[in-house]
Amino acid sequence: MNTLPPILLSCLAVLVTFASAAAQSPQANRPNVMVFLVDDMGVMDTSVPFLTDAKGNPKRYPLNDYYRTPAMQRLADQGIRFNQFCAMSVCSPTRNSIMTGQNAARHRATNWINPAKDNAGPHGAPDWNWEGLKKSDVTLPGVLSDCGYRTIHVGKAHFGPENYEGSEPLNLGFDVNVAGAAFGAPGSYYGEKNYGHRNKRAHHAVPHLEKYHGSDTFLSEALTIEAKKQVTATVQSGEPFYLYFAHYAVHAPFESDPRFADHYDDSGKPKNAQAFATLIEGMDKSLGDMLDHFEQLGVAENTLVLFLGDNGSDAPLGHQHQVACAAPLRGKKGAHYEGGMRVPLIAAWAKPDDKNALQRKLPIPAGAIQSQIAAVQDLFPTITSLTECDVPKDHVVDGQHLQTLLTGEADPNRAETFLMHYPHGPHRSNYFTTWRDGDWKVIYHTLPKEKTTGGFIQFEGGHYELFNLKDDPFESNNLAGSHPQVLRRMMIGLIAALEKHDAVYPVDDAGNELRPQLP
Amino acid sequence: MNTLPPILLSCLAVLVTFASAAAQSPQANRPNVMVFLVDDMGVMDTSVPFLTDAKGNPKRYPLNDYYRTPAMQRLADQGIRFNQFCAMSVCSPTRNSIMTGQNAARHRATNWINPAKDNAGPHGAPDWNWEGLKKSDVTLPGVLSDCGYRTIHVGKAHFGPENYEGSEPLNLGFDVNVAGAAFGAPGSYYGEKNYGHRNKRAHHAVPHLEKYHGSDTFLSEALTIEAKKQVTATVQSGEPFYLYFAHYAVHAPFESDPRFADHYDDSGKPKNAQAFATLIEGMDKSLGDMLDHFEQLGVAENTLVLFLGDNGSDAPLGHQHQVACAAPLRGKKGAHYEGGMRVPLIAAWAKPDDKNALQRKLPIPAGAIQSQIAAVQDLFPTITSLTECDVPKDHVVDGQHLQTLLTGEADPNRAETFLMHYPHGPHRSNYFTTWRDGDWKVIYHTLPKEKTTGGFIQFEGGHYELFNLKDDPFESNNLAGSHPQVLRRMMIGLIAALEKHDAVYPVDDAGNELRPQLP
Numbered sequence A, B: 001m002n003t004l005p006p007i008l009l010s011c012l013a014v015l016v017t018f019a020s021a022a023a024q025s026p027q028a029n030r031p032n033v034m035v036f037l038v039d040d041m042g043v044m045d046t047s048v049p050f051l052t053d054a055k056g057n058p059k060r061y062p063l064n065d066y067y068r069t070p071a072m073q074r075l076a077d078q079g080i081r082f083n084q085f086c087a088m089s090v091c092s093p094t095r096n097s098i099m100t101g102q103n104a105a106r107h108r109a110t111n112w113i114n115p116a117k118d119n120a121g122p123h124g125a126p127d128w129n130w131e132g133l134k135k136s137d138v139t140l141p142g143v144l145s146d147c148g149y150r151t152i153h154v155g156k157a158h159f160g161p162e163n164y165e166g167s168e169p170l171n172l173g174f175d176v177n178v179a180g181a182a183f184g185a186p187g188s189y190y191g192e193k194n195y196g197h198r199n200k201r202a203h204h205a206v207p208h209l210e211k212y213h214g215s216d217t218f219l220s221e222a223l224t225i226e227a228k229k230q231v232t233a234t235v236q237s238g239e240p241f242y243l244y245f246a247h248y249a250v251h252a253p254f255e256s257d258p259r260f261a262d263h264y265d266d267s268g269k270p271k272n273a274q275a276f277a278t279l280i281e282g283m284d285k286s287l288g289d290m291l292d293h294f295e296q297l298g299v300a301e302n303t304l305v306l307f308l309g310d311n312g313s314d315a316p317l318g319h320q321h322q323v324a325c326a327a328p329l330r331g332k333k334g335a336h337y338e339g340g341m342r343v344p345l346i347a348a349w350a351k352p353d354d355k356n357a358l359q360r361k362l363p364i365p366a367g368a369i370q371s372q373i374a375a376v377q378d379l380f381p382t383i384t385s386l387t388e389c390d391v392p393k394d395h396v397v398d399g400q401h402l403q404t405l406l407t408g409e410a411d412p413n414r415a416e417t418f419l420m421h422y423p424h425g426p427h428r429s430n431y432f433t434t435w436r437d438g439d440w441k442v443i444y445h446t447l448p449k450e451k452t453t454g455g456f457i458q459f460e461g462g463h464y465e466l467f468n469l470k471d472d473p474f475e476s477n478n479l480a481g482s483h484p485q486v487l488r489r490m491m492i493g494l495i496a497a498l499e500k501h502d503a504v505y506p507v508d509d510a511g512n513e514l515r516p517q518l519p
Helices: A006-027 A062-066 A070-077 A091-100 A140-146 A191-196 A219-237 A271-297 A357-361 A376-386 A484-500 B006-027 B062-066 B070-077 B091-100 B140-146 B191-196 B219-237 B271-297 B357-361 B376-386 B484-500
Strands: A032-038 A080-082 A150-155 A176-178 A241-247 A303-309 A345-349 A368-370 A417-422 A432-437 A440-445 A464-468 B032-038 B080-082 B150-155 B176-178 B241-247 B303-309 B345-349 B368-370 B417-422 B432-437 B440-445 B464-468
Touching: A032 A091, A032 A271, A032 A376, A070 A271, A070 A303, A070 A345, A091 A140, A091 A376, A140 A150, A140 A241, A140 A376, A150 A219, A176 A219, A191 A219, A219 A241, A219 A271, A241 A271, A271 A303, A303 A376, A417 A484, A432 A484, A440 A484, A464 A484, A484 B484, B032 B091, B032 B271, B032 B376, B070 B271, B070 B303, B070 B345, B091 B140, B091 B376, B140 B150, B140 B241, B140 B376, B150 B219, B176 B219, B191 B219, B219 B241, B219 B271, B241 B271, B271 B303, B303 B376, B417 B484, B432 B484, B440 B484, B464 B484
Parallel strands: A032 A241, A032 A303, A080 A368, A150 A176, A150 A241, B032 B241, B032 B303, B080 B368, B150 B176, B150 B241
Antiparallel strands: A080 A345, A303 A345, A417 A432, A432 A440, A440 A464, B080 B345, B303 B345, B417 B432, B432 B440, B440 B464
């Protein structure tokens, strides 16, 4: 069988499945869920405008005219997009938050996990959770698998380091793992380069895709074909599915996807930024292919799609602390500004149908924009609640379900807060915590003085930055000096949030804990 | 007309109204709401068991067998009761929280309001809001009145001191005021004593009830007759009503209601505790009469009843810091223990009807118990949301709506917290703040040393008390010494909550603010 081209296999599976899917649809009283997670994709890396003007209408910025994401537009047109959706500023923290429903300050995988060695950093919290997720942890796929879902992992895992339990999604509640391993960056996106096997980036070689080695199948395409196969098989079995489709795209290396390269030839952007855009477009094609596949299988009406990025943009378009890569937002992946943690979220039924029983229980308005603050840890309670799967009582969930927000309403019972804790360095920003509460955001820098411990420069501006994101959404005006009472209140909120999450802290040269200080 | 006995007048009104009510019921697409607020009634002052055993089933305690509240039982049988519903520990704070949706720490009427002089106390927060509510404040009846409701005040007001705007409910959004004034304790419950007029307690004489002076109509009964009249007139007019029926009962003076006195003759309880029980029973009769009246008017299906107390019990049955008046809970009105702030809440449609359109939108299960934490400031958003009345955008609402909880479900998006701030003395407990977060409760005493400033004794046990209310619901085991990390975390939460509500603080002898200190 493996000698047939993948596309034929896929079509065959569709044909075989169609009748059985149609036959079982009356009993399909549990939704399928696809979490479609894009690596290093910020809220501006798309042709779909997420940011809004003062009246709440979507507003286009130049980056929206650079990128091409028609499938995201299709999904946004039939569903709701969030314009204040927050992720952790780097990837493993977000991924483990999706898996556990916990803020990274609680699950303590607060840094990207270096697969090979503990990367706490020279002043990093020694008790952070470098090991990541363990077999015994309560996870979203574990909960869903226990209650009858087929749980499918396709793409990047990065839940734990090499030779630890967390490196293997099958240890963490997934019934199937395609291409997931301990690392984040793929060895290569090119089939011709065997996705990294047998070359100098072999330590990051993407597993399980041998059949495409030597072919011209781009990694995003290979993952899509495999994801479709897994979905087809699950629909045939009659089980509902939870598909966690986590693209390696658009993480570095910025290898140009030849299918889309000519779209950006005349952009005037640097070559690596053009390659980044092709990765975006290839990921977007994958999204469209998945939506088509659900329709072909007859399960689109029963399938909820949650599309999101895992941290701010990594577009190679400027300095990490400037308004550049995620313009008009300040900062990018890893930074303490909004560009580091604001990601796209689109939620929609794969095919809207207002007569569908599941959709009547959770009606998602077409083309809507949700402006309330939400975050990656909210996916866990949203999905467990929607699928009516029980979470072990002693598992702490920090997230709050999004059901009300998904219907386009405001949910006044949700806290309008977001905690982002990064007790590590060196990275693009070091040893910082941010706390959002309503319109205000405070940033605390544990080690603000300029110094060169470990060979990097700390934040130079003092312990505190304070912004009013309503008046100053692009963080240009630090109010820490002029608003001492707000600063104090926000810092107390930040400290309380860290305590509540039982966070760990950076340390000084002697190893003493450095907790945030009030101004 | 006023020479006819009140009961005949009332019946006549019912007959006149009946046809018109029936005729208008098809257009009745907005719910009527009755908030039935009992003064100084704690969660144990009733024959209805609110507390539950480990399995969540209601558990009777001796006090449940002492009191007689069949109408509360009727309401509880057709609706839901809350067993962790929290009020401020004294009355004006709770009343102004119901009016504004704000925690008392924010509206700053943090003490009961002495009608005649500022009672901050010798170390009391100088900037507390002794003046209470003002004409310009956003209030629940004001919001409802603006959107077409007839807003009726009957009974005790106590929103502000004499000769200030807050003394008169008509200044605060009510269209009608019967019997409400600046004070809390009634001059007398007896018609024969003219409810205080022309006797030594004339400064607390209940207004507007002249027609009952000299009669044997007990105050609770007179208020009930007047409330029924107002409801009848409103139903005739075709407007929906918001009835805030705030009994003076069961506040001191503990005058025995002769209609029920013989029920307690053989109880072995002190005379004043027997009188207290008659006040409870008279209030309960009033509740039953109102329910009957709604039925007779044909509006019961469209009328939501929210029954609650305004602070912990004031039953004269033992010391304020012991397990006595609210046994098995520790403490009573004014105290920093649960007996000071745990009150009954029952929510039900006045006549359940699962075909009624309003009830289908908010189905309340019969005989249910809700164990999630909720509080008095939650009424405002619950009622404005249910009536679809818009709240001015710049009005801060601390409460969270109870819609999910009222249906018997858990609402995981609600914070499981409660802040109670009392920067005053002398009272039963002085200068304290409590903070509940999940199972934990911390109590902070600003002035813990024994001293006699102002002639009263402060708390003697140090700054901190810490209880795990799941393991120790009756607050017998102070864990402040043995659980320093939990204490620290809870104190940080307490301090953050005070800051978030922009609270005011007690002061030292020199007038310097005394903010809570971390252990």
